[in-house]
Amino acid sequence: MNAPTLNPPPPPPSPYSSALGKSNIEQHTLSVLVDNEPGVLARVVGLFSGRGYNIESLTVAEVAHGEHLSRITIVTSGPPEAIEQIGHQLERLVPVHKVTDLTTHARAIERELAMVKVRGKGDDRVEALRLADAFRARVIDATTESFVFELTGNADKIDQFVELMRPIGLVEVSRTGVAAISRGPEPI
Amino acid sequence: MSKQMTGAEMVVEALKDQGADTLFGYPGGAVLPIYDAIFQQNFVKHVLVRHEQGAAHAAEGYARSSGKVGVLLVTSGPGATNTVTGLTDALMDSIPLVCITGQVPTHLIGSDAFQECDTVGITRHCTKHNYLVRSIEDLPRILHEAFYVASSGRPGPVVIDIPKDVQFATGTYHGPKNIQHKTYQPQVKGDLAKIRHAVEMMAAAKKPVFYTGGGVINSGPEASELLRELVKLTGFPITSTLMGLGAYPASGDKWLGMLGMHGTYEANHAMHDCDLMIAVGARFDDRITGRLDAFSPGSKKIHIDIDPSSINKNVKVDLGIIGDVAHVLEDMVRLWRTSAPQVDAGALKQWWKQIDTWRERKSLAYRPSKETIKPQHAIQRLYELTKDRDTYITTEVGQHQMWAAQHYHFEKPNRWMTSGGLGTMGYGLPAAVGVQMAHPQALVIDIAGEASVLMNMQEMSTALQYRLPVKIFILNNEYMGMVRQWQELLHGGRYSESYSEALPDFVKLAEAYGAVGIRCSDPDKLDDAILEMIDSPKAVIFDCVVEKAENCFPMIPSGKAHNEMILAELSDDAGVEIGSIIDERGKLLV
Numbered sequence: 058m059n060a061p062t063l064n065p066p067p068p069p070p071s072p073y074s075s076a077l078g079k080s081n082i083e084q085h086t087l088s089v090l091v092d093n094e095p096g097v098l099a100r101v102v103g104l105f106s107g108r109g110y111n112i113e114s115l116t117v118a119e120v121a122h123g124e125h126l127s128r129i130t131i132v133t134s135g136p137p138e139a140i141e142q143i144g145h146q147l148e149r150l151v152p153v154h155k156v157t158d159l160t161t162h163a164r165a166i167e168r169e170l171a172m173v174k175v176r177g178k179g180d181d182r183v184e185a186l187r188l189a190d191a192f193r194a195r196v197i198d199a200t201t202e203s204f205v206f207e208l209t210g211n212a213d214k215i216d217q218f219v220e221l222m223r224p225i226g227l228v229e230v231s232r233t234g235v236a237a238i239s240r241g242p243e244p245i
Numbered sequence: 246m247s248k249q250m251t252g253a254e255m256v257v258e259a260l261k262d263q264g265a266d267t268l269f270g271y272p273g274g275a276v277l278p279i280y281d282a283i284f285q286q287n288f289v290k291h292v293l294v295r296h297e298q299g300a301a302h303a304a305e306g307y308a309r310s311s312g313k314v315g316v317l318l319v320t321s322g323p324g325a326t327n328t329v330t331g332l333t334d335a336l337m338d339s340i341p342l343v344c345i346t347g348q349v350p351t352h353l354i355g356s357d358a359f360q361e362c363d364t365v366g367i368t369r370h371c372t373k374h375n376y377l378v379r380s381i382e383d384l385p386r387i388l389h390e391a392f393y394v395a396s397s398g399r400p401g402p403v404v405i406d407i408p409k410d411v412q413f414a415t416g417t418y419h420g421p422k423n424i425q426h427k428t429y430q431p432q433v434k435g436d437l438a439k440i441r442h443a444v445e446m447m448a449a450a451k452k453p454v455f456y457t458g459g460g461v462i463n464s465g466p467e468a469s470e471l472l473r474e475l476v477k478l479t480g481f482p483i484t485s486t487l488m489g490l491g492a493y494p495a496s497g498d499k500w501l502g503m504l505g506m507h508g509t510y511e512a513n514h515a516m517h518d519c520d521l522m523i524a525v526g527a528r529f530d531d532r533i534t535g536r537l538d539a540f541s542p543g544s545k546k547i548h549i550d551i552d553p554s555s556i557n558k559n560v561k562v563d564l565g566i567i568g569d570v571a572h573v574l575e576d577m578v579r580l581w582r583t584s585a586p587q588v589d590a591g592a593l594k595q596w597w598k599q600i601d602t603w604r605e606r607k608s609l610a611y612r613p614s615k616e617t618i619k620p621q622h623a624i625q626r627l628y629e630l631t632k633d634r635d636t637y638i639t640t641e642v643g644q645h646q647m648w649a650a651q652h653y654h655f656e657k658p659n660r661w662m663t664s665g666g667l668g669t670m671g672y673g674l675p676a677a678v679g680v681q682m683a684h685p686q687a688l689v690i691d692i693a694g695e696a697s698v699l700m701n702m703q704e705m706s707t708a709l710q711y712r713l714p715v716k717i718f719i720l721n722n723e724y725m726g727m728v729r730q731w732q733e734l735l736h737g738g739r740y741s742e743s744y745s746e747a748l749p750d751f752v753k754l755a756e757a758y759g760a761v762g763i764r765c766s767d768p769d770k771l772d773d774a775i776l777e778m779i780d781s782p783k784a785v786i787f788d789c790v791v792e793k794a795e796n797c798f799p800m801i802p803s804g805k806a807h808n809e810m811i812l813a814e815l816s817d818d819a820g821v822e823i824g825s826i827i828d829e830r831g832k833l834l835v
Binding site: 151153 | 365
């Protein structure tokens with residue numbers, strides 16, 4: 058009865074796996090205020106990899122030099138229960154001041170900056186410039202056969218612009234990842 | 246009280262200021278300045294272990310049995326990496342530790358210097374927090390902060406990595422006064438409205454059960470007192486996890502025994518059938534819940550925990566109360582007293598009647614033997630012969646650990662030191678060393694298996710050096726018993742590599758260390774042999790030769806629910822093929 062079977066049944070979901078989290082996957086943007094000390098980013102990233110959470114995008118920079126505060130913006134995805142758990146796990150990290158789920162707690166504004174290099178001649182150049190104008194992208198470098206466009210917007214807008222550039226002669230893209238802030242006069 | 250001194254002297258001074266009078270450690274090149282400072286003072290007692298893992302477990306045993314922070318001191322590189330298992334163990338079981346590691350001098354960091362390793366990188370995942378001290382100005386703050394972080398909120402291990410040049414540097418030392426942590430301030434008081442709501446839910450319950458865990462022990466002796474009071478006030482049944490044993494006395498009439506994979510029939514069935522579960526300082530670990538989608542399907546659940554991430558992590562609860570167990574229970578007891586709710590006495594009586602029918606199954610029973618010592622019998626005799634003494638029990642990990650949890654009965658908290666979350670074989674002997682350091686006059690017994698104990702056997706030297714009369718009670722079945730049991734249940738009895746071949750002669754081994762060796766294989770001589778062990782003023786290794794093929798029951802097989810337990814009587818039935826109980830789904834689990 059314990060002989061190996063040739064066609065093992067597909068692995069069923071583990072009965073030890075969470076009874077939670079069978080619902081829809083959602084994308085959330087978390088804002089994490091941390092002490093800007095060595096290793097703090099490694100703690101945050103290590104938490105995500107160690108516990109099997111997703112990182113779709115991550116940005117970090119110091120935002121208050123005097124107080125040594127950095128703001129990490131993480132776009133993550135998972136079922137709502139997992140997102141809640143991610144928030145709590147982040148709060149356990151000692152250098153973390155505050156975790157805010159901008160997707161649930163505030164109507165947030167999200168922006169990303171991209172630099173897009175496009176190569177082409179003749180009509181392709183004209184078309185690239187015309188599309189760049191429609192997307193309010195700026196030319197920040199140009200040669201006789203290429204442009205580098207700078208573009209700001211939400212992730213979808215950048216995705217769309219990149220797709221439009223692809224047939225024209227997309228060479229490469231550099232993106233910053235998402236930065237986000239809540240609307241209105243209050244801080245997070 | 247600020248004084249000029251070297252970094253090494255600051256370490257010793259901070260230990261004094263924190264009341265840490267015992268330090269487990271092992272010297273090496275990168276911590277020599279601190280060892281020199283230790284040499285020149287008399288407050289801190291250093292215990293020289295024989296392996297840094299032993300230092301970590303000893304510090305755990307010390308901390309768990311005393312309620313204080315356990316402290317260890319090791320050198321850079323291998324010294325630090327050898328502590329990783331102990332640190333992870335402390336993280337999983339929420340034991341407060343401060344681990345001071347030496348590091349190569351600042352200017353050599355990153356150069357692959359001799360005995361250099363990225364200690365903060367390696368220990369980031371197995372500590373509550375860690376620090377690399379880059380300058381002498383930061384050292385006093387970090388030292389005191391480390392004790393604060395280790396012992397506040399949900400306790401855990403903290404590493405302080407101190408480069409050798411910082412140990413030599415001179416700076417200004419500050420005491421622990423007025424050190425306020427800017428980010429880490431865990432909530433200890435529970436939300437009163439929620440506690441009031443909990444009391445209302447409890448008053449309305451028809452089939453309630455308390456499910457308590459290690460958080461009650463961590464919260465301090467007053468938490469155990471309050472828990473006892475609340476159980477007395479409500480009359481509700483109570484069960485506990487492995488880590489929570491002793492918070493409620495095993496002799497109490499509301500006690501159902503331990504729950505979970507090797508818990509009692511009555512505890513697991515009460516959990517499955519209850520209409521209200523009150524989880525106190527417990528974390529719904531997989532050893533406890535069994536199959537999650539069949540876990541206590543009909544109950545409302547209240548969860549008291551100091552760690553917000555514990556709530557709704559594995560099991561969705563109806564009411565989560567964030568706070569320290571003692572603080573929340575204090576409010577709960579007070580609100581229960583003042584509101585003096587009318588409980589449904591008829592329903593509760595019916596519930597207890599149901600529980601009594603489960604108790605009648607006598608799930609801890611086993612088939613006695615006149616020829617061989619049954620391991621359960623050995624624990625029972627050990628309990629009977631030591632229960633009236635000032636006894637502390639540690640264990641290794643495996644069958645012996647579960648039998649100890651089932652058959653040794655604890656009346657007080659902090660008396661039971663075991664590796665629950667990580668399941669670290671080799672924990673018990675060094676932990677016993679730590680416990681004995683904290684309680685020099687007590688009877689400290691490591692209930693061990695012959696395989697586990699060999700993992701840190703070297704710590705016998707430590708015990709002998711400090712004349713610690715620890716008793717190592719080995720249930721010797723010549724197998725890694727739990728591995729063997731699972732191979733019988735899951736792998737057709739193919740005992741791959743689980744037989745303990747080439748075992749040492751434990752009596753001679755004891756003698757080689759300068760301890761006393763006792764062997765017993767005759768059930769009739771067991772009591773006398775145990776008494777000989779207890780009465781010995783020296784460290785003892787007791788080789789208790791037990792039945793080899795005994796399985797640990799009752800058991801919730803992998804992937805099954807609380808009401809699908811295997812009992813010993815079932816496994817004895819001729820018609821039941823024990824290897825067929827666990828299905829394909831269950832085999833995938835651990």
